[in-house]
Amino acid sequence: MEKTQTIIDLFFKDHEARFAKETKRNYRAFLHKFFVKVNKLYDEVLAKDVRSWLSELAELELKPRSIRSRLAALKLLQVLLRRKSNHEGANQRYQGSEN
Numbered sequence: 462m463e464k465t466q467t468i469i470d471l472f473f474k475d476h477e478a479r480f481a482k483e484t485k486r487n488y489r490a491f492l493h494k495f496f497v498k499v500n501k502l503y504d505e506v507l508a509k510d511v512r513s514w515l516s517e518l519a520e521l522e523l524k525p526r527s528i529r530s531r532l533a534a535l536k537l538l539q540v541l542l543r544r545k546s547n548h549e550g551a552n553q554r555y556q557g558s559e560n
Contacts, residue, residue, distance in 0.1 A: 469492050469493070
């Protein structure tokens with residue numbers, strides 16, 4: 462869980478200007494609760510884990526807007542991690558072609 466928390470912290474540090482203070486606080490809480498619930502590292506989460514979590518949120522009778530906010534936080538983290546991974550992979554390929 463520490464690895465995942467580090468990734469979440471870096472995510473907010475790298476994209477701090479993107480979020481209002483309240484949004485940042487909420488997204489951080491949503492992500493923390495999600496990863497505690499699924500009990501997996503960020504790179505081990507499967508689509509079925511997300512679907513199960515969304516079903517549980519619906520069973521709690523959260524408003525659709527609240528569920529969408531939680532899902533938005535998770536999607537944004539996933540998209541930005543993928544971009545970072547793709548960028549790092551491209552840098553490694555470029556550096557490897559110089560030799």
